[in-house]
Amino acid sequence: xxxxxxxxxxxxxxxxxxxxxxxxxxxxxxxxTLVPPPExxxxxxxxxxxxxxxxxxxxxxxxxxxxxxxxxLRRRQQExxxxxxxxxxxRGGPAWRSGDWAEAAVRLTTDAGEAALRFRLVRRxxxxxxxxxxxxxxxxxx
Amino acid sequence: xxxxxxxVRAAFAYVVLLALLRASGKRTVAQxxxxxxxxxxxxxxxxxxxxxxxxxxxxxTVGVGVLTLAHTLVSAAAGWSERVDxxxxxxxxxxxxxxxxxxxxxxxxxxxxxxxxRMLRQEGVADEDWRDVREMCVEVSGRASVRREPxxxxxxxxxxxxxxxxxGR
Numbered sequence: 001x002x003x004x005x006x007x008x009x010x011x012x013x014x015x016x017x018x019x020x021x022x023x024x025x026x027x028x029x030x031x032x033t034l035v036p037p038p039e040x041x042x043x044x045x046x047x048x049x050x051x052x053x054x055x056x057x058x059x060x061x062x063x064x065x066x067x068x069x070x071x072x073l074r075r076r077q078q079e080x081x082x083x084x085x086x087x088x089x090x091r092g093g094p095a096w097r098s099g100d101w102a103e104a105a106v107r108l109t110t111d112a113g114e115a116a117l118r119f120r121l122v123r124r125x126x127x128x129x130x131x132x133x134x135x136x137x138x139x140x141x142x
Numbered sequence: 143x144x145x146x147x148x149x150v151r152a153a154f155a156y157v158v159l160l161a162l163l164r165a166s167g168k169r170t171v172a173q174x175x176x177x178x179x180x181x182x183x184x185x186x187x188x189x190x191x192x193x194x195x196x197x198x199x200x201x202x203t204v205g206v207g208v209l210t211l212a213h214t215l216v217s218a219a220a221g222w223s224e225r226v227d228x229x230x231x232x233x234x235x236x237x238x239x240x241x242x243x244x245x246x247x248x249x250x251x252x253x254x255x256x257x258x259x260r261m262l263r264q265e266g267v268a269d270e271d272w273r274d275v276r277e278m279c280v281e282v283s284g285r286a287s288v289r290r291e292p293x294x295x296x297x298x299x300x301x302x303x304x305x306x307x308x309x310g311r
């Protein structure tokens with residue numbers, strides 16, 4: 001492989017792989033194999049929130065949530081921590097889906113024990129995005 | 143998480159990485175430099191992210207693609223220019239010359255005498271035979287290469303008649 005051809009070949013491989021992924025997502029309607037499923041997206045959102053990386057959390061959110069800004073996420077995380085203490089771990093649970101809408105529960109391990117937050121998600125441009133800041137699935141018990 | 147989805151992601155990662163490494167040429171990870179090792183670790187971590195659906199296939203492709211492209215361009219530049227090659231790969235350093243360790247080189251490579259002894263033993267030079275070593279270089283891959291003094295070289299077959307005459311046999 002010549003020195004000029006090798007970088008071009010890499011670009012071609014990347015383009016072909018992106019085309020294959022795009023075909024799967026937009027052509028075949030894949031919503032959870034080559035893109036993170038709703039529960040994984042919600043889990044990533046909660047993990048970013050729990051570590052107070054709100055700008056990173058916004059990357060998993062819809063434009064509407066993004067418009068509320070990092071401040072809204074900070075306030076929501078403070079509410080969660082006031083209710084349950086520090087979030088030590090987060091695991092995405094089974095999701096319910098209907099078309100481009102989904103709901104996913106994220107199970108939290110907190111200072112006050114186990115709890116779960118339920119998130120609404122919407123599929124935009126092939127990717128699931130968090131559309132709500134999470135509601136307690138059960139009333140938190142101290 | 144459904145197993146068939148993990149299988150599809152693993153297959154996608156395998157095909158993309160295989161195609162990228164074949165397209166980038168043998169130099170990409172064949173040199174075994176410290177940076178090649180770091181790159182292999184980073185690529186492995188990216189595969190992990192895709193396998194567990196933490197990133198989309200598109201993000202994975204862009205990530206591994208840009209890293210491989212950058213590494214390929216640097217490798218190509220190193221192939222064109224020895225100066226670039228020295229800059230990105232470093233240069234071999236003679237740690238032992240004429241049987242004696244070179245203190246400055248050992249300091250530069252953060253090595254001690256015991257480490258040199260171990261590398262020489264791996265190359266078949268016993269601790270009491272250091273005088274046989276004309277030069278031991280620490281190559282950019284971190285491995286040692288040893289050149290022996292002429293008297294310590296293993297004789298070649300074509301030298302046999304000359305040596306027989308010399309030793310009177």
